[in-house]
Amino acid sequence: MSQEEQSLKNEWPLWEVFVRSKNGLEHRHFGSLHAVDAEMALQHARDVYTRRMEGVSIWVVESKQITASDPAQQTAYFEPAQDKIYRHPTFYELPEGVKNM
Numbered sequence: 001m002s003q004e005e006q007s008l009k010n011e012w013p014l015w016e017v018f019v020r021s022k023n024g025l026e027h028r029h030f031g032s033l034h035a036v037d038a039e040m041a042l043q044h045a046r047d048v049y050t051r052r053m054e055g056v057s058i059w060v061v062e063s064k065q066i067t068a069s070d071p072a073q074q075t076a077y078f079e080p081a082q083d084k085i086y087r088h089p090t091f092y093e094l095p096e097g098v099k100n101m
Contacts (some may be wrong), residue, residue, distance in 0.1 A: 012036055013036075013062050014032055015033055015041040016060070017031050017045040017048075018030065020057040032063065041060040042058060
């Protein structure tokens with residue numbers, strides 16, 4: 001890749017790639033890539049992350065659109081739920097036929 005091509009690529013937005021490997025399971029973060037727009041990001045994600053038929057669905061999200069919690073604020077975000085045991089299904093028994101839970 002020439003110096004000019006590399007410079008242009010660095011100006012392209014960064015996209016996060018999420019792939020669902022099997023029907024019924026969640027999308028997982030597979031990596032990041034640079035692309036001009038969502039369509040190009042989707043095509044590049046397919047070429048880079050699902051070359052061996054690993055996926056059934058791909059999501060691409062422009063990185064600047066993601067808002068994340070601050071790990072330093074972990075206590076404020078996650079500890080209050082500890083006193084609400086009904087939010088934790090630890091005392092429920094799952095039927096034998098339930099899968100992927």
